[in-house]
Each structure stands twice: as C-alpha cells, then as structure tokens.
Amino acid sequence: MTSEEAVPYREVIGLLGQQADHRDAEQALRAAGWTPCGVGDWAIALRSPDGAAAVRISPFDPAGPYSAALYREAAHTGQVPRLYAHRRLTGGGDLQVLEWLRPVPEDEAVAFHRKIATRAAEVAELVDVVRRVHERARRELPWCGPLDNNPDNVMRARDGRLVVADLYYADGPTLYATAATDPGLVVALIPEAERRFMTEIPLAASGPWEPGAQEAMRAGLAAADAQVASRLHG
Template sequence: MTIDLGPGPADHRDAERAYRAAGWTPCGTGDWAIALRSPDGTAAARISPFDPTGPYTAELYRAAAHTRQVPVLFSHRPLTGGGDLQVMEFLSPVAPAEAAAFHEALERPSPELAELAGIVRRVHEKARRELPWCGPLDNNPSNVMRTADGRLVVADLFYADGPHLYATAAAHPEVVAARIPEAARRFMTEIPMAASGPWPQEQREAMRAGLAAADAGQS
C-alpha cells in the first residue's frame, strides 16, 4: 500500500514520480496537494509540496482511528522542503447537504460525534499553538467524504491560513523568513492552487526571490 521512497531525503516530486511509476494514477488536485489512486482502487496518496498542517492531520487520523469517523491512514511521511505525503483509504464525495449536516453535528457536537469533536479540538489547539498562520477548522463540504464501506468521515480539517501567509510572504518576506525556517517552506510556491488559482509564474518567482533575499539577510 505504501511505496518505498528510499532511505534518503525525498520531496514531493520524488514522491509523485515513485507512486506514478508504481501505477498510481491522478484522481484529484486541490490548492495544497494532488491525489493519486492505487492500482487496485482502494487507497489514495495525498502529495503536497508544502503543508505545515500535514503532521497534525496525520495525528488526528491516528488519534481518532477508533471512532471510524476519520480516514484509515496507512502511512504518513513529511517530505523535504515542507511537503507532506499521506497514504489513506480511497474516499468518495458526498452530497453537499449531507456534508454540511456532518459538519454541523461535529461543531455542536452531536452525541455520535462528541468523542471525535474532542480529539479534533485538542489536536487543532496544539496546531494553533505551534504553527504560525494556522487557520481555523475548515468546514468545506468537500472535506466530508464516504469510505468504500459506507462510513462518513471528515478529512483535511486543518489548514494553513494561505491568504494571510502568502500575502505576508509577498509584502514582508522577512516576517515569513523569521517565523518559518527555509527548510520547512522551500517549496511553498509550488502548491497546485487548483481551486483558488491560477497563480502567475512571475508572482511565484517574485515571492521566491523575496524570501531568498530575506534568508540571505538573516545569515
């Protein structure tokens, strides 16, 4: 279910290349990541060039696994340069109204989701303490999905506050350089931006140049 990326460092390009070579095929693209589906259709690999909240999402999936209200996580690996690789069970979309009802029940929370809600709150509070630009919980209906055995699960609840983070990187790169080490944001301009984009290449290049200058000024 998990493809060996080798013993050394691997970034998002290495991960995508390895999974595609093993027969995994594209099945989705969002703002932060792409998804590839396993040859047998039972698993998906979420590959992000830059996702500070990825480890917290993996922590949630593990901590709440017994509730069966989060995806089954087969493996998680932070990638070089701030990227993230999660391999989980394949999920299918649900109707927006059904997803909204699940989010509402999680927020109240309903008795059926009370335990999950407590775990979500604990991990999210940890992320907000430890991460600069950590956003609120994401109640996007697309984050509620269905497993092959019919369960509703919630995925990708945590996210970096992209508009604020990237606006700061563009206008005040020294602030981002001071708060996020270069090794943890090396590929932050390579996220797909499939939903919010397009992101012009010249803007990406200008942001990279500004951050590089800020890093040089710190050395």
C-alpha cells in the same frame, strides 16, 4: 481492511529515498502504477493500482502532521479516514496514504459539519480529538486557520462510513500575502527547510498563480534568508 491488508500501502514509504521531495514522491508512485485522481490548492492525489487507497502529495503543507495526528488519534471513532502511512517530505512537503474515499451530497456533508460544530452525541469523541489536536496546531503552527467546514471535506469510505478529512490548514491567503509583502516575517517564523517549495503548491481551486508571482516570492524569501545569514555570520 485488516492491518495485513494495509501493508502494501504502508510500503509506499519504502519507494522513497531518504531526501525525497514532492516531485520524487510523485515520480516514484507513478512508476509503481499509481494514477492521478485529483488536484487542489495544496496537493495532488494519486490512486493505488487496486483502487483501494489514495496518496495525497503536497509540496508545502505545514498542517499535514496535524491532520495525520487527527487520523491516528481519532481512528477508534471510525469517523476519520484510515491513515496507512505518513511521511514529511524534503522542503516542507507532506505525503499521506489514505483509504479511498468518495464525495457525498452537499446537504449530507453540511449536516455532518453541523454535528461537529455542536458536538452532537454521535460525534462527541471525534470532536474531543479534533479540538485537542487543533489547539496543538494553534500553539505551534504560524498562520494556523480555524477548522475548515468545507463540505468537500466530508466523504464516504468504501464500507459506507462517513468521515471528515483536511480540517486543519495554514491560512493560505494571509500566509502568502505576507510572503509577498513581508518575507522577513515568514523567514523568521518558518525555517527554510520547511518552506523551500511553498511556491509550488498547485492552487488548482483558488488560483492560478499570477504571472511572475512565484518567481518574485522566491526572490523575496531568498533575500530575507540572505539577510538573516549575513547577520548571523557578519
């Protein structure tokens, strides 16, 4: 796809208001003809009207900027998805418009991950970027996880290229357990503006949420925020 052909997907950003959150983004894209095509733990996905692109919308995704950085910095390898647009959303959400990808057989995906792990010659340039961006994430991102070798993260583009996506993530189980048991630590490390909707991730794969867990977590974080505000102004 040429840069001119990608323009309609980049223009998705223009559909969003300046303060758009994940709900606003989904509503705007659905109104523009994008249709649901998937849901995971952290995000939902919508497919473009022409079927050639998908948008990933997350209510809360601290790792989103690092994935976007990988797609940009490793674009020359052809082994990451084409990124048409990226936008941080109000409240800590993340929106990425990517080329449409198809799943591959598990054995093929595992073999590709093995090449990445061993820095095989055919993926050496990709691995160099993967490691560089991951080191940046480990320095900057609280609860940064290791590289994700889930076979589902290896897919095939419409032109036949094998690509890898979603290698970076916040360690969800540890982060959310901490939010439930020590909300003050989460408040200290992640600004409120970047975690406002952390209880709204779908958890479609590892969930569902336990009854009342979201409300309790929101209340605990709000109380910890109030304590910080009281100390600052008290």
